[in-house]
Amino acid sequence: MSMRSQVYEWDSTGMTVATQVGQRTSIFVGGVGNNITKPAETTATEFVVIEDIATTPSLGCWAGVADNTVIRGLLVDATVGTAGLAGPRSYVQVRINTTDYFLDPDNIPNDGIPGAASPYPRSINFQPAFNLYPDVYVLPGQVWDVLVTFYNSGAFVTTTSAAGELMCFVKYTLYDGPDALIANKLLEMGISINPGNVDWYKRSLLQAQA
Amino acid sequence: MSMRSQVYEWSNLQTSSNQLRRLSTDQPAQVVGNREYDIFTGGIGNNITKPAETTATQFIVIEDIAASPVISGAVQIRINTTDYFQNPDVTNMDGIPGLASPYPRGANSTLDLTAVDATTVGSENILKSFDLYPDVYVLPGQTFQILYLTPSGTTTDATSTEVVSCFVKYTLYDGPDALIANKLLELGVTINPNNVDWYKRSLIEQQQRSRVAAAAGGQA
Numbered sequence: 001m002s003m004r005s006q007v008y009e010w011d012s013t014g015m016t017v018a019t020q021v022g023q024r025t026s027i028f029v030g031g032v033g034n035n036i037t038k039p040a041e042t043t044a045t046e047f048v049v050i051e052d053i054a055t056t057p058s059l060g061c062w063a064g065v066a067d068n069t070v071i072r073g074l075l076v077d078a079t080v081g082t083a084g085l086a087g088p089r090s091y092v093q094v095r096i097n098t099t100d101y102f103l104d105p106d107n108i109p110n111d112g113i114p115g116a117a118s119p120y121p122r123s124i125n126f127q128p129a130f131n132l133y134p135d136v137y138v139l140p141g142q143v144w145d146v147l148v149t150f151y152n153s154g155a156f157v158t159t160t161s162a163a164g165e166l167m168c169f170v171k172y173t174l175y176d177g178p179d180a181l182i183a184n185k186l187l188e189m190g191i192s193i194n195p196g197n198v199d200w201y202k203r204s205l206l207q208a209q210a
Numbered sequence: 211m212s213m214r215s216q217v218y219e220w221s222n223l224q225t226s227s228n229q230l231r232r233l234s235t236d237q238p239a240q241v242v243g244n245r246e247y248d249i250f251t252g253g254i255g256n257n258i259t260k261p262a263e264t265t266a267t268q269f270i271v272i273e274d275i276a277a278s279p280v281i282s283g284a285v286q287i288r289i290n291t292t293d294y295f296q297n298p299d300v301t302n303m304d305g306i307p308g309l310a311s312p313y314p315r316g317a318n319s320t321l322d323l324t325a326v327d328a329t330t331v332g333s334e335n336i337l338k339s340f341d342l343y344p345d346v347y348v349l350p351g352q353t354f355q356i357l358y359l360t361p362s363g364t365t366t367d368a369t370s371t372e373v374v375s376c377f378v379k380y381t382l383y384d385g386p387d388a389l390i391a392n393k394l395l396e397l398g399v400t401i402n403p404n405n406v407d408w409y410k411r412s413l414i415e416q417q418q419r420s421r422v423a424a425a426a427g428g429q430a
Contacts, residue, residue, distance in 0.1 A: 021234045057314060060221055060278060060373030063238045084238045084373035085223070102216055103382070105250060105262030105270075105354075111232060114219040116314035117377055124335050127315040129276055130379055134213050134403040151234045190410030192403070 002179040003195050005171070010034060010148070012166040017156045024093070024147045027168045041143040045176060047183040048138035049193050050094060052171040053113060054120035054128070055148055056164075058087030058155070072125040075165075077154025088166045090115045090150035094136055097143055101136055111149045120169040137193065138172075140180060146170050212387040213403050220249035220256060220358070221375040232256050238371045243363025246286070248355045249376045263353040267384060269391040270348035271401050274379040275306060276313035279336045280320070281360045283308040285376055287346055288355040294346055304359045310340040313377040347401065348380075350388065 010027035011034060012020075025032060028040050042048050061071060063084030069076045074086035093112030094101040100109035119126035138144045148168050156165050173195065175183045182201050183193045191197050223236035239254045241247065247254060250262045264270050277285040286305030287294040297303045309319060316335040348354045356378050364371040381403065383391045390409050391401045399405050 022232075059314060059317060060223075060375050062370070062372055063367075064370040084371065089223075089232075101214065103214075104218060104258045105216075106258040106260050108259065110218070113217055114377070116375065117217055117219065117379070119314070123316070125316045127337070129274065129313060129315050129338075129377060130215075130217055132215055134215060134381075149232075151232050151236065153234055189414060190407045192407060 002176045003198060004174045004176070006174050007172075008146075008170045010146075010168040011163055012148075012161040013163045015161040015166070017153045017159055017161055020150070021153045022149065022151055024149050027146045027148055027170070029145075030148075039143050040145060042138050042140050044140050045180050046140060047175040047180040047193070048144065048172050049175070049183075050132065050136040050138065050144075050170060050172045052118075052132050052169070053092050053094060053146060054118040054122075054169045055090045055092040055113070055115040056088055056150075056167050057115040057119035057126040058085060058089045058152065059116065059126075060084060061086055073123075075155050075157060077152075079154060083154075085152050086155070087115065087152065088150040088155040089152040090148055090166060090168075092118070092168055093147045093149070095145040095147060096136070096138060112147065120167055134192070135194075137187065139187075140184070212384045213406060214382045214384070216380050216382050218249070218356075218378045218380075219375060220356075220377075221373060222255045222364070222371075223373060224255055227253050228257055229255075230257060230259060238364070238373045240366045240371055241358075241360055241364045241374060244359065244361055245363075246357040246359050249358055249378070250355065252358075261353050262355065264348050264350050266350050267388050268350060269383040269388040269401070270354070270380050271383070271391075272342065272346040272348065272354075272378060272380045274311070274342050274377070275356060276311040276315075276338070276377040277306070277308035277358060278374040278376075279308040279312040279317055280374065281362050281364065281372060283358060283360040283374055283376075285311070286357040286359070288357060289346070289348060290353055304361075305357065306340055306342075309336060311338050311342075312336040313375055344400070345402075347395065349395075350392070 015032040028036050065076045067078040071086040076086045091111035102112045104110045117130040182198050186193050222239045222241050224239050225233045225235045250258050275285050277283045284304035284307045295305050319336050358376045390406050394401050
């Protein structure tokens with residue numbers, strides 16, 4: 001099992017909304033929601049290809065929508081700073097070592113991919129407009145993180161978040177051992193790293209030996 | 211990381227005008243009818259520090275644009291001073307309607323502006339009927355704008371106006387990959403990550419062949 005499709009789902013359950021609103025939070029080690037034991041990193045014999053990221057969607061609407069209205073499963077709060085918006089207004093950014101992946105056109109890092117463009121979960125009401133292509137490569141020895149930021153505190157029923165109110169999703173493929181070496185080789189050759197191309201490289205090695 | 215998928219989302223939510231960062235205190239701002247708003251530096255909603263432009267070592271390929279499907283909003287691309295979308299008689303137009311390229315995909319197109327609750331918000335799911343293909347190229351040194359326009363506009367009252375959004379998805383080629391993108395453009399080959407990789411591979415293969423030929427020549 002040296003090429004493995006992996007996912008990580010983060011749910012903000014129990015998060016204090018007022019503390020985290022407008023703050024970047026790591027979905028791995030941010031201290032809220034479900035976390036892992038240490039920052040995500042690749043060892044010398046691992047190669048990670050991030051293929052999809054997504055977060056809870058939001059929907060702009062009429063600012064006169066009544067307080068506590070639910071539109072398409074998303075809560076609307078009619079107070080200042082939250083009027084006219086259903087959902088948490090959340091964004092998700094990828095960071096490799098200390099470099100943010102998504103930038104504004106003036107080359108300044110931004111909040112990342114909006115949940116409205118890459119929703120999680122996907123539904124008829126919220127469909128993806130964004131496809132993470134080309135993929136994001138995490139080379140051996142690099143530390144990576146996925147950071148979520150939300151701005152609409154009115155999307156939460158109480159002062160602490162409940163299950164499903166703010167979520168993130170990341171899908172990646174982990175190449176380990178010999179397959180990580182092949183992934184590095186493909187990178188040198190300018191070939192996209194995916195399981196099909198790794199298998200192709202293995203077959204071409206076998207054919208060269210025969 | 212010299213080829214990067216990028217997005218920019220704009221909405222008329224702000225705490226103050228010319229705002230660079232999103233804030234948790236943002237509220238809807240008025241969008242005046244029949245006025246083009248640059249989503250990067252238009253003064254309302256979230257903006258960036260300077261007009262969007264490519265440096266001498268950058269190449270941008272715009273792959274998707276979209277706008278809220280409400281209040282007849284439309285979105286146009288302007289490269290330097292030239293609008294991309296035109297009428298058949300080569301006159302100016304508003305751009306791609308939000309109904310054709312909705313953001314978010316699956317959003318509703320109508321709102322009852324007098325008494326909105328969960329039951330009166332439009333129940334339809336607008337899907338896209340427009341695909342930005344071929345892509346739009348922004349060459350090194352060019353300035354580009356994404357312009358949002360709605361004929362009707364929104365109201366002035368922050369508690370009764372409409373929240374509208376725009377979305378643009380593009381790929382940024384930087385450094386050597388921007389040079390390759392220029393080369394592909396000269397060759398008439400579509401610029402996408404696959405073709406940039408293909409060009410790199412062909413360069414490597416060419417070098418290898420030259421090396422083998424040189425070694426063979428040395429032995430002879």
